[in-house]
Amino acid sequence: MKRPTIHDVAAAAGVSRGTVSRLLNGDRYVSPAARAAIERAITETGYVVNRAARSLVTQRTGSVAMVLSEPDQMLFEDPNYSTLIRVAIRRLAERDISLVMMLAGNEGDRDRVVRYVRGGHADGVLLVTTHAGDPLADALAAAAPAVSCGAVIGRENVIPYAAADDRLGARQMTEYLVSRGHKRIAMITGPMDTPGGIQRLEGFADVLGRKASKKLIAHGDWTQASGERAMAELLERTPDLDAVFVASDLMAAGALTTLRAAGRRVPDDVAVGGFDDSSVATSTLPPLTTIRQPLAEMANATINLLLARLDGAEKPQPVVLPTELVIRESA
Amino acid sequence: MKRPTIHDVAAAAGVSRGTVSRLLNGDRYVSPAARAAIERAITETGYVVNRAARSLVTQRTGSVAMVLSEPDQMLFEDPNYSTLIRVAIRRLAERDISLVMMLAGNEGDRDRVVRYVRGGHADGVLLVTTHAGDPLADALAAAAPAVSCGAVIGRENVIPYAAADDRLGARQMTEYLVSRGHKRIAMITGPMDTPGGIQRLEGFADVLGRKASKKLIAHGDWTQASGERAMAELLERTPDLDAVFVASDLMAAGALTTLRAAGRRVPDDVAVGGFDDSSVATSTLPPLTTIRQPLAEMANATINLLLARLDGAEKPQPVVLPTELVIRESA
DNA sequence: CGCGCTACTGTGCACGTTCACAGAAGTACG
DNA sequence: CGTACTTCTGTGAACGTGCACAGTAGCGCG
16 A cells, blocks of 8 residues: 555556656646646545655655753753744744754764764754853854844854844842832842843843942842742841842742741842743742743744744844733842 | 765775675675775765655655644643654654654644655654544555554554553552542643543542542643633532642642732642643742653653554554652642 | 747656675584 | 675665756737
8 A cells, every 4th residue: 555656646547757746846837627636536536745855855754843042951841942842833833844843952962963064964053052152053054044033152153043122121129129219229130141141131230230239139040949048048148138039930930939938038138030921820829920031932033033044044143032020029 | 066976986986886886785695895985985075865865765755744733822832742852853863863843733734744744754753632532643654664652542442552540650640649648639630632641530430439529629721821710610519628639730820829819828738749740830829739741761662662563563552651649838 | 940948758767775686605514 | 615694885876856957839019
């Protein structure tokens, strides 16, 4: 029980391979009669084009690789990436492009991925990384059209990207805290080799100027545990702080734990601002006032960039999208 | 600057295509001298096998489709599935099989997916669904070797699966609540057309027998909001309940909100047991006593089933893995 | 009527690989 | 020495497409 080929369809429709091929590829110059006959033949035979054969001659694969260059762990739980995956699959499917997932955690993985892309097994690359100056970026960008969701630090002009305006978001939150009358505002940042780590601190400093002293800044690594630790650090260094802007909701959840253990009431004694508006923001006590990123728009913009590159655009402009303050009870 | 082909490698090594091909495919019968020459030629030329050409003749694609048959939303945030995706990519990569992601949310998507698999574009299918008796299951299973992580209700003997022992987990939690002296134990279930919904209730009933009356049971849909709602329902129907077993951590977080609003202290007035040991379990107040599923083992077992099927095994046995009670503060 | 143009159709070739087969060279054994 | 067997090698054919090209039919127009 063999799979029907384009020959079978052609025979059933009483035309030649060429005509069927033309119809399949949307060429003009197919007569209405032929068109109808072929379409019937296709449904009758249950024909599905053989992508391997097509790839062989067109030198394109009809697939895009999503490369996850991360320490694996948190990556998938991050709603940012889940949204990206979902949107990518959907948008690419519309164009009949399939998304293949690749991990590039360790050295061996990275080699495999580069070989895969160099070997022409993907028409494009959707890079997901937070590594500053990820060398993978250069290798992949050299081998195929690549884009990224979120800037790749140090490779901003090598890999087009779409991102949220982290700096704006940080300003929005900091301004809000200031407007509520808080005087000694601390911050827990993300890792300083990630865009979110850097730019959210920049926004914070934009508003507070020299009032954003070193003493009021602690660093975390996006994990809840690091939020707990950083908060403890801050309380020790600056016991009289009355607000803290935490660069992610998950770390903010950690900070809340520490504050509670220290007997500080939130928001009465210390106001807490988060970032991301992720699912934990509503399950903490009190629910977090936070900054929402337009995740879906970011993902869509990223895919737009990718499609543009697949269509031959050389250097599409990066896209930066505005964030939004979400007021709940923690500040 | 063309990509090197097997011809180029053969020429560079001074042998024929056939010999190179044999080496690539691990055939015996390649002399040590030829082997060395070819290996050098491969690294020299940077040769990467063309999968399309290979597929064309072998009738296999070297890829597996992960089909997500869900209302999109929560799917990706569920750590269960993130673990599965991660493990799947890694394990399949070891075998040089790539994972392509497909969404099958609406009718059109489902058609596309079925055509894709019928068309022979994937060697196997990793189905992810909670739809009871998902018709997609039959169509896909008929077109390619398919497995599932978690049982597909009504298709247990069509699609091999690996799953956590939900019923056991529910028993563990219920027994724990009983052992702590709770007398009026309620339950918030998941949707009753999902394995988790059904089996966690079964385990609950296993322990409580006729004490698990209708009045003590409310149904949710896995969302936090539904947990709030169900808890309110229970409090109204049975104000004197002293414990509640919630079939997921996220719903449990919702239940906590309702209990707090009603002025019930947790765990003093009402003990709360969750299920999943997901990330929210540690960010609620108090942290949730819950049931941990062996997510990584489940994912690995699922991939084992898939690989077995790809290797020709007809009907591998389903795998059911034990759960574990994690005691925190909510019960 | 002849010419050019448009709309459409069929055919041969190439894409890069695997596989079956034929055959060569070496070795063991009666 | 002849035969059988093992180990290794090269070659032609096939896989199912898209594309360039050649070719046909119809039509308008001078």
